[in-house]
Amino acid sequence: MIRYILRRLLWVVFLLFAVSFVTFVIFYLLPSADPAVLRAGRQANPALVASIRHQLGLDQPWYVQYGRYMKELIFHFDFGFSYQNGVPVRQLIFSRLPASISLAAGAAVLWLVIGIGVGIIAAVRPRTKLDRASMGAALVGISAPVYWLGLVALYLFSSDIGLIPILPGANSYVPLSEDPFSWFTSLIMPWCVLAVSFAAFYSRLLRGNLTEVLGEDYIRTARAKGLSERRVVFRHGLRSAITPIVTIFGLDLGILLGGAILTETVFNIPGIGRLSYSSIVRSDLPVIQGTVLLGAFFIVFANLFVDILYAFLDPRVRYE
Amino acid sequence: MKSIRFCSAALVALVLSLTAVACGSSSSNSGSSNTVGDVPAKQSLTGKTGGALTVLASDDVDYIDPGAAYYQFTFMITSATQRALYSFGPDDSVDPVPDLATEAADVSADGKTVTVKIKPNVKFSPPVNRVVTSADVKYGIERAFLPTVANGYAEVYLGDIVGVKDFTDGKATEITGIETPDATTIVLNLSRGTGGAAAGALALPISAPVPKEYAAKFDAKNPSTYGVNQVATGPYMIEADSKGALTGYEPGKKINLVRNPNWDRSTDFRKAYLDTINIEEGNNDTTVAARQIIKGNAQINGDFGPPPAVLKEIFNSTPDQLALTPSGGIRYVALNTSLAPFNNLNVRKAVLAAFDREAMRATRGGALLGPIANHFIPPDIGGFEEAGGLDGTGVDFLANTKGNLTLAKEYMKKGGFPSGMYTGSDELLMVGTSGGASQKAAELAATQFEKLGFKPKLRLVTADTMYTKFCGEPKAKVIICPNVGWLKDFSDPQTMLDATFNGENIIANGGFNSNWPQLNVPSINAAMAKAELIVGDSARNKAWADIDRQVTAQAPAVPWIWDDNPNIRSADVAGVVNKFNGNWDLSFTSLK
Numbered sequence: 001m002i003r004y005i006l007r008r009l010l011w012v013v014f015l016l017f018a019v020s021f022v023t024f025v026i027f028y029l030l031p032s033a034d035p036a037v038l039r040a041g042r043q044a045n046p047a048l049v050a051s052i053r054h055q056l057g058l059d060q061p062w063y064v065q066y067g068r069y070m071k072e073l074i075f076h077f078d079f080g081f082s083y084q085n086g087v088p089v090r091q092l093i094f095s096r097l098p099a100s101i102s103l104a105a106g107a108a109v110l111w112l113v114i115g116i117g118v119g120i121i122a123a124v125r126p127r128t129k130l131d132r133a134s135m136g137a138a139l140v141g142i143s144a145p146v147y148w149l150g151l152v153a154l155y156l157f158s159s160d161i162g163l164i165p166i167l168p169g170a171n172s173y174v175p176l177s178e179d180p181f182s183w184f185t186s187l188i189m190p191w192c193v194l195a196v197s198f199a200a201f202y203s204r205l206l207r208g209n210l211t212e213v214l215g216e217d218y219i220r221t222a223r224a225k226g227l228s229e230r231r232v233v234f235r236h237g238l239r240s241a242i243t244p245i246v247t248i249f250g251l252d253l254g255i256l257l258g259g260a261i262l263t264e265t266v267f268n269i270p271g272i273g274r275l276s277y278s279s280i281v282r283s284d285l286p287v288i289q290g291t292v293l294l295g296a297f298f299i300v301f302a303n304l305f306v307d308i309l310y311a312f313l314d315p316r317v318r319y320e
Numbered sequence: 321m322k323s324i325r326f327c328s329a330a331l332v333a334l335v336l337s338l339t340a341v342a343c344g345s346s347s348s349n350s351g352s353s354n355t356v357g358d359v360p361a362k363q364s365l366t367g368k369t370g371g372a373l374t375v376l377a378s379d380d381v382d383y384i385d386p387g388a389a390y391y392q393f394t395f396m397i398t399s400a401t402q403r404a405l406y407s408f409g410p411d412d413s414v415d416p417v418p419d420l421a422t423e424a425a426d427v428s429a430d431g432k433t434v435t436v437k438i439k440p441n442v443k444f445s446p447p448v449n450r451v452v453t454s455a456d457v458k459y460g461i462e463r464a465f466l467p468t469v470a471n472g473y474a475e476v477y478l479g480d481i482v483g484v485k486d487f488t489d490g491k492a493t494e495i496t497g498i499e500t501p502d503a504t505t506i507v508l509n510l511s512r513g514t515g516g517a518a519a520g521a522l523a524l525p526i527s528a529p530v531p532k533e534y535a536a537k538f539d540a541k542n543p544s545t546y547g548v549n550q551v552a553t554g555p556y557m558i559e560a561d562s563k564g565a566l567t568g569y570e571p572g573k574k575i576n577l578v579r580n581p582n583w584d585r586s587t588d589f590r591k592a593y594l595d596t597i598n599i600e601e602g603n604n605d606t607t608v609a610a611r612q613i614i615k616g617n618a619q620i621n622g623d624f625g626p627p628p629a630v631l632k633e634i635f636n637s638t639p640d641q642l643a644l645t646p647s648g649g650i651r652y653v654a655l656n657t658s659l660a661p662f663n664n665l666n667v668r669k670a671v672l673a674a675f676d677r678e679a680m681r682a683t684r685g686g687a688l689l690g691p692i693a694n695h696f697i698p699p700d701i702g703g704f705e706e707a708g709g710l711d712g713t714g715v716d717f718l719a720n721t722k723g724n725l726t727l728a729k730e731y732m733k734k735g736g737f738p739s740g741m742y743t744g745s746d747e748l749l750m751v752g753t754s755g756g757a758s759q760k761a762a763e764l765a766a767t768q769f770e771k772l773g774f775k776p777k778l779r780l781v782t783a784d785t786m787y788t789k790f791c792g793e794p795k796a797k798v799i800i801c802p803n804v805g806w807l808k809d810f811s812d813p814q815t816m817l818d819a820t821f822n823g824e825n826i827i828a829n830g831g832f833n834s835n836w837p838q839l840n841v842p843s844i845n846a847a848m849a850k851a852e853l854i855v856g857d858s859a860r861n862k863a864w865a866d867i868d869r870q871v872t873a874q875a876p877a878v879p880w881i882w883d884d885n886p887n888i889r890s891a892d893v894a895g896v897v898n899k900f901n902g903n904w905d906l907s908f909t910s911l912k
Binding site for chain 2: 006032034037038039040041044045046047049050051052054055056081082083084085086087095127128154160161168169170173265266268270274275276281282283
């Protein structure tokens with residue numbers, strides 16, 4: 001197991017290198033804006049642009065720039081400075097990270113609880129009205145775009161512009177460290193909105209898996225042995241049916257920790273997603289690079305975590 | 321200044337600031353006839369002292385460093401935190417008032433010397449805490465030429481100061497042409513008689529003082545970190561710790577202004593009623609943000625205008641919460657005059673004649689968002705009336721705002737296309753901005769070209785990419801730029817025409833060309849060279865108005881709107897608009 005984890009960790013390092021390399025190459029190959037020209041302003045003469053390009057190190061070949069970037073990153077954990085505001089990228093990322101973690105973690109709890117709960121209920125009562133209603137609702141949840149859902153929620157429930165003003169709306173996010181209660185209330189609506197489609201998808205997936213598993217021979221054996229239905233479902237059925245959910249959950253959570261752009265935008269939550277979006281729009285390569293690396297980091301580690309978790313969930317899985 | 325919103329650093333602004341407003345189209349030829357929502361000629365400047373104001377913004381400032389700032393929204397903040405030599409009061413968009421200066425700049429008759437006396441009793445905010453001297457103004461200007469600061473307009477208006485080249489080349493440690501004979505006098509010595517424009521530029525944040533002994537260590541970094549360690553001279557400062565490091569600025573999240581303890585009300589024309597101003601950034605959904613303001617959950621808008629539907633609601637239901645003011649800007653579709661088929665004057669005239677400019681204006685929101693442009697100097701800037709005002713210069717190809725296809729075909733025939741239609745088989749590269757109203761305008765513009773048989777090949781990219789890699793780069797050989805525009809830097813017509821239509825200013829080979837049509841007419845270039853040396857507003861306005869007529873006659877671009885800025889406020893705010901900047905004036909706005 002330890003060897004397996006070490007091997008995977010090596011792959012993580014390799015993967016992060018690959019991601020950073022691809023990001024760099026994409027930035028140089030695609031027609032994004034020229035940071036030196038942007039910085040120089042209108043009617044900038046070639047000498048000024050060249051001077052700024054030199055100052056920013058953009059006059060070096062891309063592989064030299066990349067090497068320098070990686071050197072600073074590895075030896076000093078330095079992501080460089082934003083071209084836009086001169087603020088260290090590390091500072092920008094760490095100031096945004098708590099908001100993204102808050103949003104993703106809270107939503108994840110919500111969608112797991114709802115998704116798994118609804119999935120189990122639908123699976124143990126197949127073809128009933130409850131099953132059909134919950135799966136129908138799940139379809140609607142999957143189909144509703146997050147951005148649209150967020151706006152609808154704001155116009156219905158936000159305390160400033162909502163028809164039924166019961167929850168804090170956009171622009172109300174407060175860091176946990178400042179005011180835990182306000183933090184919680186400000187995130188209720190974003191959590192719900194973000195969780196809807198995930199919960200819907202998870203419930204449909206789990207229903208399908210669990211229905212199939214509950215038809216297996218070993219489940220019939222368990223029932224024949226006189227085990228209670230609860231024990232059959234939770235101990236024998238769910239444990240087997242939930243493994244695909246765990247896989248997807250790892251990926252989803254990793255992606256969201258790297259930034260939930262749409263939800264953060266609708267509710268004006270200052271997270272990584274909005275930071276990465278604005279840096280892309282402004283061709284701010286150091287920030288783009290930093291946020292992409294962070295996203296990749298979360299995804300690969302979430303995957304690793306999930307794979308390790310498999311061994312505990314499913315006794316048949318053993319890593320050599 | 322506001323060129324930033326239209327060109328280089330702030331694509332964001334281009335996309336977000338002058339937001340489209342679909343409040344119904346206007347049949348008027350050239351003016352937004354509404355008076356509802358218009359800012360009165362004289363605003364009430366009395367207010368209640370105290371309170372906190374919440375400003376909603378969709379994005380961050382372009383640069384927090386006043387020496388690099390070049391964007392309306394940023395100027396909204398710097399005008400409250402920094403005292404330039406001159407500043408604009410709320411009701412006068414043309415003539416600045418002495419701010420750090422004691423009186424109007426003394427420009428020598430030959431335009432080669434500009435002398436300014438400054439007030440002796442203005443102090444820097446903590447941690448500097450000392451009286452401002454002329455040496456601080458000198459350093460403020462000098463550092464703007466540093467590549468680590470990279471001011472976007474220093475070279476344009478102050479590049480003629482003697483010694484600038486040696487300074488930027490690293491051969492001199494200071495600009496020798498800026499003299500400070502005593503602590504309250506600063507003299508700019510220019511190599512050419514461009515003192516008129518140089519004096520105008522002193523109303524921009526570049527002339528705000530910067531204490532060298534404090535800032536030099538930050539300016540030595542790459543890029544300069546003075547912006548996040550700045551000190552203030554205005555009534556407000558960005559919240560900072562005891563060492564001067566800003567704690568009230570988090571890029572994309574917030575800018576918190578608090579009172580500057582060293583500000584002396586008796587030295588300033590600003591009222592500074594508010595105690596604190598909290599700018600909350602990241603409100604990308606401007607529909608929600610605008611509604612929050614109107615309902616009173618936030619108080620004024622920063623860098624965005626309400627989107628069409630919301631503006632229509634405000635216009636109809638709570639017009640007293642709306643303040644429309646000319647931006648001093650123009651939008652146009654640039655035709656590359658250096659390449660076929662638009663190197664043919666008659667073909668260009670045909671395009672302008674055919675264009676339905678009312679439809680173009682409707683993409684942004686119709687008449688409420690400003691009059692249809694008929695030439696290139698916008699309203700409220702010297703030279704506008706002299707160039708023909710709202711009615712235009714009188715050229716026939718801009719007479720019909722809905723387009724005149726018959727006239728257009730006549731021009732095509734004169735241009736060598738006997739059928740009146742373009743018969744070339746080549747596709748014309750057209751590069752526009754993706755998303756929002758800009759994309760709509762680009763797509764509509766493409767259809768206007770098709771009316772005459774042109775085959776535009778529309779490519780949509782981000783605004784920054786459009787400017788820096790395509791339209792601002794002659795080597796890219798873009799034929800049509802449908803989403804370009806320009807705003808005044810200050811109230812001088814030269815700021816509207818020189819960078820944009822002077823053939824001498826076409827910049828290739830790695831610079832940033834703002835003459836998007838690449839218009840290069842020797843007689844116009846010569847007229848500009850002469851006009852920029854003129855001292856005195858009246859003569860300057862007349863000369864530049866003549867140039868505007870000449871440029872318009874060359875049909876280098878399709879002018880289609882002189883933008884108005886829609887500002888909104890909550891009911892509990894006594895809002896005061898700064899007409900020069902087109903935004904709320906934080907130093908005069910108060911709570912009711």
